[in-house]
Amino acid sequence: MDLTLTPxxxxxxxxxxxxFDEHLVxxxxxxxxxxxxxxxxxxxxxxxxxxxxxxxxWLCIGWPKEYGGRAASVDEQLIFQLEYARSNAPYRGSVQGxxxxxxxxxxxxxxxxxxRFLPRIIAVDxxxxxxxxxxxxxxxxxxxxxxxxxxxxEWVIDGQKVWTSAGARADxxxxxxxxxxxxxxxxxxxxxxxxxxxxxVDIRPIRNMLGGAEFCEVFFTGARTAVDMVVGDxxxxxxxxxxxxxxxxxxxxxxxxxxxxxxxxxxxxxxxSTGASKRAVMRADLAQAWADAKVMEWNGLRLMSAIKGLGxxxxxxxxxxxxxxxxxxxxxxxxxMRAEGARSELVGEExxxxxxxxxxxxxxxxxxYGGTSQIQLNVLAExxxxxxxxxxxx
Amino acid sequence: xxxSELEEILDGVRRFVRQEVVPLEGQIDEDDEIPTxxxxxAKAMGLYGFAIPEEYGGLGLxxxxxxxxVFELGWTTPSFRSLFGTNNGIxxxxxxxxxxxxxxxxxxxxxxxxxxxxxxxxxxxxxGSDPATMTTKAVRDGDDWIxxxxxxxxxxxxxxxxxxxxxxxxxxxxxxxxxxxxxxxTSSPGLSIGPKDKKMGQAGAWSADVVLEGVRVxxxxxxxxxxxxxxxxxxxxLAHGRVHIAALCVGMAQRLVEETLQFALERKAGDTxxxxxxxxxxxxxxxxxxxxxxxxxxxxxAQKFDAGTDTKMGPAAAKYFASEAVGRVADxxxxxxxxxxxxxxxxxxxxxxxxxxxxxYEGTSQIQQLVIARQMIRSAGNTGGR
Numbered sequence: 001m002d003l004t005l006t007p008x009x010x011x012x013x014x015x016x017x018x019x020f021d022e023h024l025v026x027x028x029x030x031x032x033x034x035x036x037x038x039x040x041x042x043x044x045x046x047x048x049x050x051x052x053x054x055x056x057x058w059l060c061i062g063w064p065k066e067y068g069g070r071a072a073s074v075d076e077q078l079i080f081q082l083e084y085a086r087s088n089a090p091y092r093g094s095v096q097g098x099x100x101x102x103x104x105x106x107x108x109x110x111x112x113x114x115x116r117f118l119p120r121i122i123a124v125d126x127x128x129x130x131x132x133x134x135x136x137x138x139x140x141x142x143x144x145x146x147x148x149x150x151x152x153x154e155w156v157i158d159g160q161k162v163w164t165s166a167g168a169r170a171d172x173x174x175x176x177x178x179x180x181x182x183x184x185x186x187x188x189x190x191x192x193x194x195x196x197x198x199x200x201v202d203i204r205p206i207r208n209m210l211g212g213a214e215f216c217e218v219f220f221t222g223a224r225t226a227v228d229m230v231v232g233d234x235x236x237x238x239x240x241x242x243x244x245x246x247x248x249x250x251x252x253x254x255x256x257x258x259x260x261x262x263x264x265x266x267x268x269x270x271x272x273s274t275g276a277s278k279r280a281v282m283r284a285d286l287a288q289a290w291a292d293a294k295v296m297e298w299n300g301l302r303l304m305s306a307i308k309g310l311g312x313x314x315x316x317x318x319x320x321x322x323x324x325x326x327x328x329x330x331x332x333x334x335x336x337m338r339a340e341g342a343r344s345e346l347v348g349e350e351x352x353x354x355x356x357x358x359x360x361x362x363x364x365x366x367x368x369y370g371g372t373s374q375i376q377l378n379v380l381a382e383x384x385x386x387x388x389x390x391x392x393x394x
Numbered sequence: 395x396x397x398s399e400l401e402e403i404l405d406g407v408r409r410f411v412r413q414e415v416v417p418l419e420g421q422i423d424e425d426d427e428i429p430t431x432x433x434x435x436a437k438a439m440g441l442y443g444f445a446i447p448e449e450y451g452g453l454g455l456x457x458x459x460x461x462x463x464v465f466e467l468g469w470t471t472p473s474f475r476s477l478f479g480t481n482n483g484i485x486x487x488x489x490x491x492x493x494x495x496x497x498x499x500x501x502x503x504x505x506x507x508x509x510x511x512x513x514x515x516x517x518x519x520x521x522g523s524d525p526a527t528m529t530t531k532a533v534r535d536g537d538d539w540i541x542x543x544x545x546x547x548x549x550x551x552x553x554x555x556x557x558x559x560x561x562x563x564x565x566x567x568x569x570x571x572x573x574x575x576x577x578x579x580t581s582s583p584g585l586s587i588g589p590k591d592k593k594m595g596q597a598g599a600w601s602a603d604v605v606l607e608g609v610r611v612x613x614x615x616x617x618x619x620x621x622x623x624x625x626x627x628x629x630x631x632l633a634h635g636r637v638h639i640a641a642l643c644v645g646m647a648q649r650l651v652e653e654t655l656q657f658a659l660e661r662k663a664g665d666t667x668x669x670x671x672x673x674x675x676x677x678x679x680x681x682x683x684x685x686x687x688x689x690x691x692x693x694x695x696a697q698k699f700d701a702g703t704d705t706k707m708g709p710a711a712a713k714y715f716a717s718e719a720v721g722r723v724a725d726x727x728x729x730x731x732x733x734x735x736x737x738x739x740x741x742x743x744x745x746x747x748x749x750x751x752x753x754x755y756e757g758t759s760q761i762q763q764l765v766i767a768r769q770m771i772r773s774a775g776n777t778g779g780r
Contacts, residue, residue, distance in 0.1 A: 133733060136662070138663075138732050138733050139663060139732060140663035140664050142664075143663070143664055162733070163733045206737055206738070207737065207738035207739070208736055208737055208738065209736050209737070209738070209743055209746065209747065211738070215737070279760060281760060281763070282760075330725075337750065338760070341754075341758070342517075342546075342547060342754050342755075342758075344594070344750075344754075345547075345591075345593050345594050345595075345750065345751050345754060346591055346592060346593060346594070347592045347593065347594050348592065349592070351592075353594075357594065360750075361747075364725070364728060364736065364746070365733075365736045367729060368728075368729065368732050368733060368735070368736060369733065372729065372732060373729075374671070374673040374674065374677075374729075377673070378673065390671065390672055
């Protein structure tokens with residue numbers, strides 16, 4: 001993609017850069033680069049940082065102005081992400097609503113839903129959790145069994161969700177429910193918005209490999225939500241969940257890739273300080289990690305081009321990018337541990353992990369969530385390349 | 395040892411591990427402690443001295459026989475093996491390889507019975523897999539030696555009765571000639587044990603720093619009572635220890651393959667058991683192949699180690715391959731389990747964290763690569779290749 005900036009874009013970049021210089025100070029500067037989707041350390045300060053961004057309209061800048069956005073162009077959004085990464089600002093705490101649910105509501109939500117929820121998401125007033133996977137429906141999401149039955153003006157929801165991202169801090173959940181048990185698997189599903197603060201919703205944290213509880217299991221026992229709290233049409237939830245690949249998803253991916261470049265710089269620093277960089281094999285590992293991070297960055301930029309209609313199908317591109325990034329990030333995690341040497345085995349109080357240990361452990365989940373590498377490759381082979389389908393025994 | 399006798403021991407250990415220890419794995423991981431009843435049973439079964447000769451009170455297994463026993467131990471949490479790993483392994487072998495007959499007769503029975511726990515004190519804050527940079531020193535004072543220094547990540551030191559402390563006795567000489575080893579009681583004035591290390595995995599296996607400040611021991615505490623023999627003794631103990639750890643990795647890999655298979659046979663995606671998906675089968679097959687290759691290599695290396703025909707390259711290659719292989723097998727086990735494999739309380743998640751350490755202790759993978767390559771180059775030189 002052409003990265004030559006027009007005078008207008010240069011001016012925009014300078015405005016963003018100046019804003020970060022002036023605002024990423026004090027307690028925010030002290031937690032530069034901290035946090036991630038699975039890491040809720042420094043939570044309160046990070047939420048304060050999100051509100052700092054919100055106060056000057058620097059969240060969800062691509063959203064229409066009526067919901068608090070700036071209606072920014074794709075180029076402007078790209079520039080903003082690059083500047084965000086350059087500033088090494090903390091990872092935002094309110095990503096679920098802003099980057100994942102928000103674009104879906106913009107594309108499929110009723111006017112009432114958009115007006116009710118989007119301004120509070122962008123103002124960092126309400127937090128969201130995602131309720132998709134179930135104990136019996138992970139990568140095979142269409143097999144989900146949580147059901148919602150209409151009763152007067154309400155939906156009554158019964159079932160169980162698991163690996164519910166950000167569940168522990170959520171005020172609301174966006175949940176895939178089966179609303180027509182007789183329809184074919186993909187056609188009887190709806191996306192419901194369900195308030196957490198009610199007796200029928202029980203959220204229990206589950207500890208993951210890192211020892212944290214970013215994921216939860218959620219039990220719905222006669223939980224209720226208003227009948228109009230459906231995103232898109234009733235029984236059309238599958239298409240809503242798969243959604244069009246929004247610009248935000250593209251910029252989110254790019255932001256994560258840029259963040260990985262920062263991790264590689266940290267690994268190199270660590271290898272120098274432990275003396276591991278004196279070994280040729282370690283140097284080769286570091287060079288490989290750096291090269292992989294570069295490829296991720298370029299993939300992210302290409303994806304932005306694709307979203308602007310200047311490249312291949314963004315969905316295919318996102319799938320390619322996901323497999324490459326998750327598999328290479330996992331290799332990077334191994335190299336990060338080797339860079340630390342024996343110290344990599346030690347943890348802090350309460351299973352506290354340093355950044356490089358976090359890469360090792362968190363990256364292990366990346367080839368699983370959002371569709372395993374095996375599923376991604378199967379889909380690419382069968383649908384994109386038209387190769388024969390896997391034979392079924394039945 | 396008679397074949398039938400070995401089979402009987404292996405059967406007993408297999409039953410004990412699978413019926414008594416496996417059900418407690420989750421608890422051991424949570425509590426970071428192995429229940430006393432398990433420790434006492436391990437002592438009664440002779441597990442503290444299986445690799446110590448019968449004449450010194452052990453079971454007297456050869457390395458080949460020991461490997462088969464350790465395959466069984468590896469089926470459960472590695473912290474179980476760690477209880478008596480140092481007595482049989484690196485610490486016990488320091489006495490066995492380097493001790494005088496009198497030292498062996500006096501002390502090995504205490505290790506073999508579990509009356510004493512012994513630790514191996516080689517690693518230092520700035521000298522891990524490479525003892526050339528070791529700084530702990532021992533200075534002669536009359537009939538005694540005064541030891542000063544610090545040792546790091548010393549397995550079992552929080553419960554040890556004695557530590558085999560490696561120290562420079564001739565600072566001017568290279569390590570191969572200037573290092574001696576002393577058996578130091580942990581009750582010695584000046585010896586202190588740091589707080590237990592908090593580790594990423596292997597909860598229940600305890601390690602800590604050992605600090606020595608002016609610790610006075612008699613000359614009779616020097617293993618072999620011969621100055622400068624420490625380095626060779628350490629290398630011999632480590633070579634044996636590498637075969638031992640390689641066998642442990644095979645045991646864990648076998649367990650992980652079983653966990654993977656059972657999960658794939660029970661878990662459905664849509665209407666299909668995931669074991670019927672070919673990409674899942676590929677993951678399972680790669681793990682099975684890795685495990686079979688590691689097992690065959692360990693048994694071959696153990697036989698040559700017993701015969702004395704390969705005591706360097708083989709142990710390094712077996713430890714390198716088996717520890718990397720179990721890392722790959724654990725990785726695939728998590729992948730096949732999907733989200734469940736990433737959550738605490740699931741066996742493969744725990745093993746994934748446990749397995750990482752195997753690539754570090756008894757010499758990192760990077761050190762094993764160097765050992766292997768140096769042996770290759772040396773042997774080429776012997777036949778005029780260089």
